[in-house]
Amino acid sequence: MPLELNMQINLVIYSVIGGIITGILFDIYRVIRGLNSFKILNVIEDMLFCVLIALIVFSFLLYINYAFLTPYVYIFIVISTLLYFRLLSKYFYKSEIIIAKLFYKLIRILLKNIRYPLKMIAYKIADRKK
Incomplete structure (x- = not known):
C-alpha cells in the first residue's frame, strides 16, 4: 500500500x-x-x-x-x-566555541569564588589548632 x-x-x-x-x-x-x-x-x-x-x-x-x-x-x-x-557548520561551530569558552570561564570564576571562602575557613581552623 x-x-x-x-x-x-x-x-x-x-x-x-x-x-x-x-x-x-x-x-x-x-x-x-x-x-x-x-x-x-x-x-x-x-x-x-x-x-x-x-x-x-x-x-x-x-x-x-x-x-x-x-x-x-x-x-x-x-x-x-x-x-x-x-x-551552516562553520557559523555554528564558531558560535559553539565562543559559548564553550564563556562557559569554561564562568565555571572557572565560580570555582575560584567558592574556593576562596573555603580556604579562609580552613586557615582559621588551622590557626585555632595551634
Missing part, C-alpha cells in the same frame, strides 16, 4: 530535520572532543558517537514518522547533513 502524498512530504521534511540534527550534534561533539593525543581514545569516542547518533536519529524518526525507514529517508538525511556542513 503506497503512502499518501502528505505522509511522503512529512517523511522528507523530517528526514531533512534528522540530517540537520545529526550535523548539529556532530559540531557539538567536535567542540567537546577537542584534540586528544591518544588515537585509540579517538576511535572509541567516534564509535560511541556513531551509536549515539544512530539512536537519536532512529528515536526521532520513530517518534515523528513511525520509523518508515525507506531508502529515500536515508538519502535525505545524508543530503541534508552534507548541506548543513557546507552551508
